[in-house]
Amino acid sequence: MKRNKQQFKLFSVLLIFLLLIVLGLNLFLVQTEPISISIIDDQLSQQGYSASEIQVIKDNLNVDQILELSTERYTKYAIESYLSPHFNELRDLGYSAQEAKDLSKLPIEILMMILKEDPNDQIIKLLHTDYFIISHLARYLQEIHRFPNEQLRTIVEKVNTDRDYDAYTHTLEVDFNQEFLLVNKYHSLLRSYVPPHLIQAKGCGKPTLIEEAVLAYNLMCEAITKEGIGLSQRSAYRSYSLQKSIYDNYLKYYSQAYTDTFAARAGFSEHQTGLAVDLSSTNKSFATFEETDAYTWLKENAYKYGFIIRYPQGKEDITGYKFEPWHYRYVGINIAKTITELGITLDEYWLWIQE
Numbered sequence: 588m589k590r591n592k593q594q595f596k597l598f599s600v601l602l603i604f605l606l607l608i609v610l611g612l613n614l615f616l617v618q619t620e621p622i623s624i625s626i627i628d629d630q631l632s633q634q635g636y637s638a639s640e641i642q643v644i645k646d647n648l649n650v651d652q653i654l655e656l657s658t659e660r661y662t663k664y665a666i667e668s669y670l671s672p673h674f675n676e677l678r679d680l681g682y683s684a685q686e687a688k689d690l691s692k693l694p695i696e697i698l699m700m701i702l703k704e705d706p707n708d709q710i711i712k713l714l715h716t717d718y719f720i721i722s723h724l725a726r727y728l729q730e731i732h733r734f735p736n737e738q739l740r741t742i743v744e745k746v747n748t749d750r751d752y753d754a755y756t757h758t759l760e761v762d763f764n765q766e767f768l769l770v771n772k773y774h775s776l777l778r779s780y781v782p783p784h785l786i787q788a789k790g791c792g793k794p795t796l797i798e799e800a801v802l803a804y805n806l807m808c809e810a811i812t813k814e815g816i817g818l819s820q821r822s823a824y825r826s827y828s829l830q831k832s833i834y835d836n837y838l839k840y841y842s843q844a845y846t847d848t849f850a851a852r853a854g855f856s857e858h859q860t861g862l863a864v865d866l867s868s869t870n871k872s873f874a875t876f877e878e879t880d881a882y883t884w885l886k887e888n889a890y891k892y893g894f895i896i897r898y899p900q901g902k903e904d905i906t907g908y909k910f911e912p913w914h915y916r917y918v919g920i921n922i923a924k925t926i927t928e929l930g931i932t933l934d935e936y937w938l939w940i941q942e
């Protein structure tokens with residue numbers, strides 16, 4: 588019994604002793620922590636980091652990373668390299684620090700694709716291609732794979748205008764906040780959309796368009812008439828339901844694939860915007876419009892009134908439509924001038940202003 592008591596006493600003393608050691612150690616650690624941090628501050632500052640950079644380092648990096656960094660000389664991208672797990676691998680692949688920084692933000696699966704295989708430095712070249720958008724990278728690479736001989740610039744333009752998707756498969760509603768309305772096989776109008784202020788022009792076939800387009804049309808009509816050239820029109824504003832009946836009627840005679848090359852599906856027609864007009868000559872048939880004086884004059888002058896040829900020759904892949912010498916679209920004088928001078932389509936112009 589006595590022996591047990593003694594053992595208990597000894598055990599208690601040991602326990603208290605142990606507790607004191609643990610407590611002391613804790614106190615020691617709490618006290619020493621600020622000291623070690625201030626040493627790191629000094630080391631980082633000796634390596635060339637500014638106070639604000641040191642703060643960033645302490646806020647974002649773990650202890651091991653901080654210690655490692657404090658032993659290296661200052662470099663501008665050192666902090667980022669620690670924050671981006673693949674920064675150094677990308678640098679080794681030949682990407683500039685800025686590129687590596689941008690690429691590090693990509694979803695991990697795309698990044699792994701880059702790290703594993705960058706065929707012929709395609710990604711580096713893509714990064715330097717005009718209009719490159721990093722979030723489209725996977726789609727660019729897919730297009731390169733499908734069309735290995737295509738120019739990168741063409742690939743970028745194609746993807747940026749969604750043309751890597753089949754027409755009518757990835758459609759968005761028309762963006763009314765843009766400086767002009769883009770309606771094509773990828774941007775559609777609602778069934779209920781009717782443009783505001785539709786009025787009829789004074790002459791040259793008196794097309795019905797929105798007021799601003801009609802005022803421009805009246806001036807253009809005056810000018811061409813002065814030249815002694817006759818101008819008329821076949822069709823201007825068309826409602827959703829009218830477009831539907833026109834398109835459906837073609838389907839009675841032609842395949843859908845063929846019909847899509849010359850007629851818009853309902854909701855995808857520029858005619859629903861009240862900004863497009865199919866012109867004709869007063870003395871020649873619609874089909875031969877390209878051979879008329881009216882066409883020759885319009886080719887030279889339409890842009891001065893804010894109208895463009897919307898589906899030009901040689902741009903079928905971009906617009907998705909056969910050449911239509913008769914279809915004019917009002918975009919305003921400034922845009923019409925730019926588009927005509929550069930020889931681009933409205934779809935390409937839209938791409939330019941996305942930057």
Ligand SMILES: [Zn+2]
Nearest residue numbers: 863864865914
């Ligand atoms: Zn048309």
